[in-house]
Amino acid sequence: MSKHKSGGRAAESPSPPEMVCTLVVDAVIDEIEVEICCQRTDGVDRVFSTSRGMDWLRTERPSVSTLTYSIDTLLFSMIAMCLRYVGYPVDVRAGLLSKKHVEAIINSVCFELEEIKKENEVWREAEIVIKAAHLGLALEASNFRRGTWVACCPGTNHTLDLQPKRNLFYCGYCRVGGGIDKLDEFVAQRRRSKAAAFIGGRILH
Numbered sequence: 001m002s003k004h005k006s007g008g009r010a011a012e013s014p015s016p017p018e019m020v021c022t023l024v025v026d027a028v029i030d031e032i033e034v035e036i037c038c039q040r041t042d043g044v045d046r047v048f049s050t051s052r053g054m055d056w057l058r059t060e061r062p063s064v065s066t067l068t069y070s071i072d073t074l075l076f077s078m079i080a081m082c083l084r085y086v087g088y089p090v091d092v093r094a095g096l097l098s099k100k101h102v103e104a105i106i107n108s109v110c111f112e113l114e115e116i117k118k119e120n121e122v123w124r125e126a127e128i129v130i131k132a133a134h135l136g137l138a139l140e141a142s143n144f145r146r147g148t149w150v151a152c153c154p155g156t157n158h159t160l161d162l163q164p165k166r167n168l169f170y171c172g173y174c175r176v177g178g179g180i181d182k183l184d185e186f187v188a189q190r191r192r193s194k195a196a197a198f199i200g201g202r203i204l205h
């Protein structure tokens, strides 16, 4: 069948979603299957997960070339997000893309993340990084964002971002951030309230 090119109303017949691949991800507690589909609609190419509770795992870009071309680029971001928030893919089931193809993308994502981490290691001597280490926060160079170190927000399991270039920190959950002195104050305050809660608990029992 020849494609009808009207030039103006291509939006009326979107392509149906197609299965790109399924990733079997080691999510610490259990292995989970992350089904990934793609679809071209209204001049936008989308790659998204259809697995339960995974609707946040999606990315898109304008349709500039073929859908297959977009999938390669979009799958790269999807796998990076999957590694960051879900876990490491330990197996792949083929769909539109072969197992080998998807594994090659996973490898290039891992390589890129290693490179980012190496670049960030350069900031090991930055004041805010040294301060966080002195305060006893478990910290490391981020392998997801350039110019960022990550620590554990005290008393929680949040990620505290450190920006060594500007000597700033920020926790997106607590919505607390600032410079070196503020970090000092924030950690001390957290430890005081933790100690108070502990003493309170002891008295109650």
Ligand SMILES: [Zn+2]
Binding pocket: 153, 156, 158, 159, 171, 172, 173, 174, 175
């Ligand atoms: Zn926090």
